Amino acid sequence: MANTDVPARAELAERAEKLVPLLRQRAEWTDENRRLPEETIEALTEAGLLKLRVPRRYGGFEADTGTVVDVLSELARGDGSTSWTAAVWAISSWVVGLFPDEVQDEVFATPNVRVCGILSPTAVAAPADGGVVVNGQWTFNTAAQQSHWNTNAAVRPTPDGGFEPVMLVIPVSDLRIVDDWHTTGMRGSGSVTTVAENVFVPAERILPMGPVLNQQYASTLNANSPHYRSPFLPMACATVGATALGLAKAANEVFFDRLAGRKITYTSYENQSEAPLTHLQVAEAAVRIDEAGFHAYRAADLIDTKATAGEPWTLAERGRARLDLGATVQRAKEAVDILKTASGGSSVYHTVPIQRIDRDIHVLSLHAVMHPNTNLELYGRILCGLEPNTHYI
Structure with missing residues (x-):
């Protein structure tokens, strides 16, 4: 793990701009095949555009929001699905930074890791020894087939008989993919359905959603970063x-x-x-x-x-x-x-x-x-x- 030099805002926007002709050339294939071409993912990776919202200690840029808008709007000039997918990867990488630091170590240990994410708590997280067991599904799970980890949400029973929404970090390999993304638009985003069937999630990879929405985050090392x-x-x-x-x-x-x-x-x-x-x-x-x-x-x-x-x-x-x-x-x-x-x-x-x-x-x-x-x-x-x-x- 190491810090990295952060490219200037104009440089990152220029890197995205240079990809526009390539994305336009591949846009029809992306649309027809309902996912990003591997060549597009490689181009985004080589340009460093998957590091926008990754903490610096893992080689990320912790780019400010204005830079993110510059980059993503440039990518959308080439292809909307590519821009949307990059946006989801950026948001979800940022969300990982809210979790305990040992969880971040685990996720960002994968070079150029891609993290997708869902906010709707459409699964149930039943308490289990050391964590929860999750069952349910999430629709509109962008680029799940091309991601390593998934930040998603579920409801967890509370002692008073109710439920509370929680945020989870789950390896995509633990989920079943349902290839149902047959839509009129944003077809290349591959926003398929994912299903959890008795998936165990350890306690450190669980955050109550209420505190998160109120800026109460679990990371110690990110606590003083303006990025968070x-x-x-x-x-x-x-x-x-x-x-x-x-x-x-x-x-x-x-x-x-x-x-x-x-x-x-x-x-x-x-x-x-x-x-x-x-x-x-x-x-x-x-x-x-x-x-x-x-x-x-x-x-x-x-x-x-x-x-x-x-x-x-x-x-x-x-x-x-x-x-x-x-x-x-x-x-x-x-x-x-x-x-x-x-x-x-x-x-x-x-x-x-x-x-x-x-x-x-x-x-x-x-x-x-x-x-x-x-x-x-x-x-x-x-x-x-x-x-x-x-x-x-």
């Missing part, structure tokens, strides 16, 4: 919002790639770029992309500023992180929809990237934590003086 002064949900929200932002940028680029020489069928416009309608469409899309970027980076800046200063979070700030995620997704989706509409009938072919980008952003917008309407309502409740109707804030 952020609440879990705002950090995760800022991370995944970057994929939506990058998809909107990708839609804009691929639209202009096809614009030259295109006419508008059944009109007198021999060149689409000369039509006032096109001018309105690209301008409206540009505004929405800028607005998506504003919300994505506002959330990142708040996380990084408060982490550096060691300042506590207010309920309103936590709610605004959810709002910023919802607004990022909403504005990105609107931009993609405008550009898709302007792309014409020939854009429906699988070889035209705009159709895949449109499917990807649509699926992202339906994610329970990313849904614009859910996040707007949550923030509106807080503005009106009501308690949030969720623990995930």
